[in-house]
Amino acid sequence: MPNSVAELRTVNVTRYVTPLREGGSMPAIAEADDGFLYVLKFRGAGQGPRALISELIGGEIARLLGIKMPELVFANLDEAFGRTEADEEIQDLLKASTGLNLALHYLSGAITFDPTVSQPDALLASQIVWLDCLLTNMDRTCRNTNMLMWHNELWLIDHGASLYFHHTWQNWEEQAIKPFTLIKDHVLLRWASQLNEVDEAFRKMLTTEMIDRIVSFIPDEWLAEETIFPTIEEHKKAYAQFLKSRLAHSELFVKEAQHARQTLI
Numbered sequence: 001m002p003n004s005v006a007e008l009r010t011v012n013v014t015r016y017v018t019p020l021r022e023g024g025s026m027p028a029i030a031e032a033d034d035g036f037l038y039v040l041k042f043r044g045a046g047q048g049p050r051a052l053i054s055e056l057i058g059g060e061i062a063r064l065l066g067i068k069m070p071e072l073v074f075a076n077l078d079e080a081f082g083r084t085e086a087d088e089e090i091q092d093l094l095k096a097s098t099g100l101n102l103a104l105h106y107l108s109g110a111i112t113f114d115p116t117v118s119q120p121d122a123l124l125a126s127q128i129v130w131l132d133c134l135l136t137n138m139d140r141t142c143r144n145t146n147m148l149m150w151h152n153e154l155w156l157i158d159h160g161a162s163l164y165f166h167h168t169w170q171n172w173e174e175q176a177i178k179p180f181t182l183i184k185d186h187v188l189l190r191w192a193s194q195l196n197e198v199d200e201a202f203r204k205m206l207t208t209e210m211i212d213r214i215v216s217f218i219p220d221e222w223l224a225e226e227t228i229f230p231t232i233e234e235h236k237k238a239y240a241q242f243l244k245s246r247l248a249h250s251e252l253f254v255k256e257a258q259h260a261r262q263t264l265i
Helices: 049-064 088-096 122-135 172-176 181-185 195-205 208-216 232-248 250-262
Strands: 010-019 028-032 037-041 072-077 099-105 147-150 153-156
Touching: 010 037, 010 088, 010 099, 028 072, 037 049, 037 072, 049 072, 049 099, 049 122, 049 208, 049 232, 122 181, 122 195, 122 232, 122 250, 172 232, 181 250, 195 250, 208 232, 232 250
Parallel strands: 010 072
Antiparallel strands: 010 028, 028 037, 037 099, 072 099, 147 153
16 A cells, blocks of 8 residues: 655646536546646636645545545646637636646546445445545435446545535534544445454554645645635644544544444445
């Protein structure tokens, strides 16, 4: 399993290929100057930079813990990029997203995970359930699994609905040490029979230093318009402290998940 966190690459978007009209975020397949296709998540969409912060933190923690995630990159969108786009809605989105956005490497040929067709082993299911409890990710359900099958392996995508406390920052210190009751709807919960073992292993892997490093990747410009904290540095420290507190009290969300699982089996 990986035990270090590498810097994210930065690419320049060169071509808007096609929109992926999913929910209100309107991601798109785009090509970058490295010749690869990416699923581009826009800072000017829906919930703005907060969704990108959730994607960044969730995706990099998943990668650190050895769970398969497409590579995340910062995607720079030039000011003039949207001027030739015919669709006014897309043009507005592109204009609102000038600067750094976030993108996932496009997994060509991947298909949506279907729990009636593919069932993960107990260890992988437990790892993903544990991760989503840590991140308070409410969006990995039967209705919307946010996972792909690619080359017969399970890959995670889309952590934008994680860390939902940061949309208000109300009582965030208390939120950090609460169980995650929405785990009862998790698509993999019924197979997650190794949560205790995963908790022990992941608590050792996800060190405070690793958390600090992942949070440090948040671009300052994604926090520039926030007024919750007096400085950007304090804002980043709050994200790190939330994760550290949650990790220190992981037995609470593990027990909640185990209790919810008992109602399914």
